[in-house]
Amino acid sequence: MALAHGNLAWAQLFGGLSRNGLALNVQIRRTIVAAIEAGNLPPEVRMPSSRQLSVLLGIARNTVVSAYEQLINEGFLVARQRSGIFVAAERAPPLAELCRLESAQGWSARFAVRPSEMQQITKPRDWINYPYPFVFGQFDPTLFPANDWRESVRAACSVAEINVWAGDLVDEDDQDLIEQLRLQVLPRRGILASADEIMITIGSQQALWLLVQLFVGPNSSVGIEDPGYPDIRNMVRMRTSRLEALPVDGSGLVPDAAFARCQIAFVTVGHQCPTTAIMPLSRRRTLLEVAGRHDVVLVEDDYDADLSFESGIEIPCLKSLDTDGRVVYVGSFSKVLAPGLRVGYVVAPRAVIAELRVLRRLMLRHPPSNNQRATAMFVALGHYRTHLRRTAAILAERAQLVDGLLTELMPGCRWRRDAGATSFWVEGPPAFDARDLAAAARQHGVLIEPGDIFFADPRAGIACFRLGFASIRTERIEDGLRRLATLMPATVTLPRRVRGEA
Template sequence: MKTLKNQRQQSVTDVTWRRLFSALNKDGQALNLQIRRMIVNAIETGVLSRNTRLPSTRQLAALLGIARNTVTTAYQLLADEGFLISKERSGIFVAAVGAAPVVNQPPSASFDQWQARFAIQPSAQRQICKPRDWLDYPYPFLFGQYDPALFPTNNWREAVRAASSVREIQGWAGDMIDDDDPDLVEQLRSQVLPRRGIFAGAGEIIVTIGSQQALSMLVQLLVSRRTAAGIEDPGYPDVRNMVSLATSNIVCLNLDRQGVIPDANFARSNVAFLTVSHQCPTTSVMPLERRKMLLQAARVDDVLIVEDDYEADLSIESDGDIPSLKSLDSDGRVIYVGSFSKVLAPGLRVGYIVAPRPVIDELRVLRRLMLRHPPTNNQRALANFIALGHYRQHLKRTGTVMLERARIISECLPHLLPSCRVTRGEGATSFWIEGPKDFDARRMMEAARQAGILVEAGDIFFSDPAHGRRLFRLGFGSIAANRIEAGLSRLAPFVEPSRPTVAPSVPRRAVASLHPTLSAP
């Protein structure tokens, strides 16, 4: 009878501990770290109180199906940090800790109470919306998302370790005030920017938290209520929203297949925000002659240009890249924005601005008022990553993968979407697609999402959504090559209902034969 009672008590205890560690992910973070975090959280929130006895290392390891050494390491570190205490011949117990703070939840205020106090209301603008759980979808044809399979994990770890020595930490752990990591600035000057034909002085670069912060700071610095700000139409929605918060004097710049047209609209802009290398979202690559015409027009009409070169480093399809607009600028009127988000990982949040020194000096003060400087540990790790040759190697590998994905899509689309007009500029990681007459891309996007397929409706890129009703963007940076054909075959019926749901077999051409632009009647 006593044995049965003990078994019941043990069963109840096991249920309790299983619940406490239910979120343990054997494919995620190191297991001993997860165990420590869960125990600390349970102690801090009062779930585990003082003198609560924990299972033995053997019991918990068996309960969770993990190695006993993992649990032993977690317990030992928690004991070293004062969260647990070992009592001889008794076991492991929760040590004395401070009582959990009592939280009094204030009454929630209504939106109407706050609305009158807002100086601006960004949430009222049209926003790009992508599912947070996009990795769980089988066919994510999304642009600009992080592909875990392509991240250079081992090389990045080496770069982080190199930045984690005592001497290195002493170099970056202090308050930089408004400065940047000198190693990263030097790597930008010597290895990254020359790829785009840009040679910058040390005082002509500032590091930012991604290109998003770079663009936001430039809008704050250059756009007043009276400034005529030129934006591409269609164009990057976040730039349109940033500019519209700063001024109502917005000039929608006209585009053709070569990008922005240096016409009267461009001439009346004080500053123009442009995506020249791959126009967002059409992917058009502005040819060299148009770039020279644009710079000449900017000189005559005194227009400042912000060049957002968001994914240029991935282009490996041409024998020689067309020089960036900044590299052709002899007047110092082009401000260059770059980022590692599209080519390495968005979560890294490292971008940069190249501009004449007076501009950088003002941006440095502005950035200090906002956040002082981006985390220097990330800057130093990235500097090591570039200096060790890992960045160049990563670009080569990723570019080859992207080219293969583009090739598969370019071969499938004429068969699966024959009524669509398809465009992809050389080196771009997305296709811009115009559907047949009476096609509604947003309705298609919502229906396809229910079937596990993610694409982006094109109306969000236009100042007038009606102009983008038939258009959508098909990205391939986040979908594996072996899922592309199946995904497109399932997408086809949502675009052209008369099409079959199974993709026909398409020929495999050599990579070198990939044509950057496809077109169908």
């Protein structure tokens, strides 16, 4: 790229600038740094003047001046009086040159495990660019409380606050976040815990991984819901072959003989994954009674607890009903705020938390403490509760809209969504293949999740799919579902669903 000559090359270099993304001066700096590191801007190349570049890009001159000044201060550019601005002469070798290493052969034979061969939930990385993303576990940018989060981050970034969180906490957590969990978050679920019974994790995913490492050995018998969360099934399979596929009915997990054989079971009683079934209080008590009688440890994955946005009697979580300390509770802010935040937590007896802290330390010491402190500020300032109220009304409206449209557009399917869930579990006719539907729908800008991945035997879930509505804007739901309906089989044989049945 002959960047020293003509405007065309410079226009190509800065062609990726967006008026809707980061601040323009930040984008200019990133573009120049990337070009220097890649060797596309060699030393001593003269940069366009601030006036020339501002005219070329159609932006304010001060924006370019600001970008140049910061790059000069950081040593990427140099200013020479009456000559202009140039790429600095002294710099490290281009990153591309440093990375040209010969790959060793035969890596696959060296692997002790092959996680890539396990069935994984897959979603397009660019899901947000699809017009109709009915995906679960993602967020709608229009619902994110950007201003409140900025205030919380600013409050956490004062000099005094930085002095608190910038040091290495070793295996400790931000005490303010622990306190906010104790005072404002966990009591909503009926959980009273002391500070030494709580540990912060990088999302609930890390919490589940750590618990598998701590409790599951080669000879452990482990219960996994079927259908259930695929990632926990894969985590357990990497530790033991003794998996018990625990059946699920309209009330959630069935505490049967298979359950009684387990040493530990991973359960989703708030909203069963993926059917959304809420386990009734009577079943929860039975589950605890059977677990106590057969000495089964229960890991309660309450992944979307605070999103129970519809009115009604709240059923206590298992942890709040636990009288003999056998329930380990896992929670997260991901579904409520944004999955990229990656702040989760474990509530367990002191002895368990003590071991988990050491185990976590061996992995990464502690989650980023700046994120912990910002989250604590968000809760302490009342933004968390306000966000829940704002989001609740919108999600309730979307749920009602989807329910009515499914009745109209897919009468041959059965579906289920228990109160407060942010997805529908849909089952088509026996000959229906949701994988084919998902592939065809994606070509039309509609994203859904095939249900076979959730089953121990994928063939049992071929006719099922999950339809999330937390990440799609309300005004796009109807058009998206109508497009999806046109791709459904013309002949359907199943009756309309009976409310409350899977």
